[in-house]
Amino acid sequence: MLRATHLAKVKSEVYEHQWERFYVQRPARLVAVRPCLTGVSIRSAEIIDISQGGATFVVGTTVGLSQHYYLNILGLAYRIGCAEKHRSDNRVTVRFINLLTPETLRLVVRADFMIGNTEAMAARGIRRH
Numbered sequence: 001m002l003r004a005t006h007l008a009k010v011k012s013e014v015y016e017h018q019w020e021r022f023y024v025q026r027p028a029r030l031v032a033v034r035p036c037l038t039g040v041s042i043r044s045a046e047i048i049d050i051s052q053g054g055a056t057f058v059v060g061t062t063v064g065l066s067q068h069y070y071l072n073i074l075g076l077a078y079r080i081g082c083a084e085k086h087r088s089d090n091r092v093t094v095r096f097i098n099l100l101t102p103e104t105l106r107l108v109v110r111a112d113f114m115i116g117n118t119e120a121m122a123a124r125g126i127r128r129h
Contacts, residue, residue, distance in 0.1 A: 024048075026073055032070070075108075
């Protein structure tokens with residue numbers, strides 16, 4: 001068993017702070033690097049809620065999914081590093097390695113509000129009338 005160091009007692013605002021959560025339905029991808037850099041695993045996901053410090057999403061299957069991966073939200077040009085906090089069936093809650101800037105969070109929430117989830121509906125095969 002590994003022994004704890006003095007760093008185990010260090011408090012971090014990232015893991016203790018609660019941020020305001022915004023409920024969205026945004027399609028995303030999980031990009032995980034396989035052990036020893038042998039390849040990349042990509043899975044589709046749908047974000048249920050997001051905050052400056054984390055997100056909750058639904059993924060098709062969690063079999064073989066590691067606990068650290070990148071979240072690529074449709075419409076954003078970059079990947080967000082994630083550490084898994086909780087997993088229940090196909091629902092996963094993560095904390096972001098680096099906090100989202102308020103501007104990035106605003107882009108995700110505003111895009112979801114303004115376009116009425118057309119990307120999410122298209123990804124699920126639902127047509128608007």
